[in-house]
Amino acid sequence: MKKTAMISLAAATIMSAAFAQKVSFKIKGSDTCLPLIQKESEVYQKNNANTSITVVGGGSGIGFAALIEGTTDIAMASRKMKMDESEKLMNAQKAYKEVIFAKDALSVIVNPANKVSQLTREQLADIFTGAVTNWKQVGGADLTITVYSRESSSGTFEFFKESVLKGKNYASSALLEPATGAIVQSVSQTPGAIGYVGLAYVEKNVKALKVSYDQGKTFVIPSVANAISNTYPITRPLYVYYLNTAEKTVNPYVNFLLSAEGQKIVNTEGYVPLK
Numbered sequence: 001m002k003k004t005a006m007i008s009l010a011a012a013t014i015m016s017a018a019f020a021q022k023v024s025f026k027i028k029g030s031d032t033c034l035p036l037i038q039k040e041s042e043v044y045q046k047n048n049a050n051t052s053i054t055v056v057g058g059g060s061g062i063g064f065a066a067l068i069e070g071t072t073d074i075a076m077a078s079r080k081m082k083m084d085e086s087e088k089l090m091n092a093q094k095a096y097k098e099v100i101f102a103k104d105a106l107s108v109i110v111n112p113a114n115k116v117s118q119l120t121r122e123q124l125a126d127i128f129t130g131a132v133t134n135w136k137q138v139g140g141a142d143l144t145i146t147v148y149s150r151e152s153s154s155g156t157f158e159f160f161k162e163s164v165l166k167g168k169n170y171a172s173s174a175l176l177e178p179a180t181g182a183i184v185q186s187v188s189q190t191p192g193a194i195g196y197v198g199l200a201y202v203e204k205n206v207k208a209l210k211v212s213y214d215q216g217k218t219f220v221i222p223s224v225a226n227a228i229s230n231t232y233p234i235t236r237p238l239y240v241y242y243l244n245t246a247e248k249t250v251n252p253y254v255n256f257l258l259s260a261e262g263q264k265i266v267n268t269e270g271y272v273p274l275k
Helices: 004-019 034-047 062-070 085-089 123-127 153-165 181-188 224-228 244-258 260-268
Strands: 023-029 051-056 074-077 096-103 109-112 118-120 147-148 175-177 192-197 210-212 235-243
Touching: 004 074, 023 062, 023 085, 034 244, 034 260, 051 153, 062 153, 062 224, 062 235, 074 085, 074 244, 096 244, 096 260, 109 260, 118 123, 123 147, 123 210, 147 153, 147 181, 153 192, 175 181, 175 260, 192 260, 244 260
Parallel strands: 023 051, 023 074, 118 210, 147 175, 147 192
Antiparallel strands: 074 235, 096 235, 109 192
């Protein structure tokens, strides 16, 4: 009887420890990061049976807002946190960490039927701001240009505006899409369309353009190799942000993202590893 009681106590202790180790957290934000973080989380959970991770997209701005509101544990982002977002956290006395976990070659895409295969940064800026409205103005067919962009809550929207448009506003005629996948679909179905997406979203039903940042002297196609060598000009870091108070919970996961296994997933999923 005494032995049975001891066994029961030991079993209860083991079960209690197992429940105590159960970890769950939420990740929210960038659509660019979404497929990668989903895959990373899938692998991580297989290796850590007591961990449950919920991953939701919506845009970098949505992720930062959720971090500020306390409705996510990690914000994934394709841009740095803005000053006003940082100030909101500081005013709430919420210290945070910023970690770069991968890179991305932001790709300009057109319909595969479009004969234009390369554009300079200046030409891209003219197209996306509305100064150029027909493909014949940049060496293409006599066809109206249809501009697709992400919504303003997107980090990709912000980065493209800063890097390519040099701070100028998008054309009022630009069609704003809520998700990156929607841009791929729209460009694939519209002969005169142009848009921009993360490298991992470039599929066979769209064509990525070569881009020049030296006024047409050299044109470079977006690729993992060209992003690693820094020859492709529209390359950007991808981030995860979390509060210091959540560090104990999320740090093992963040370390996994930065590990050899995590970085291998970055590469296989079509993103750019840190090394």
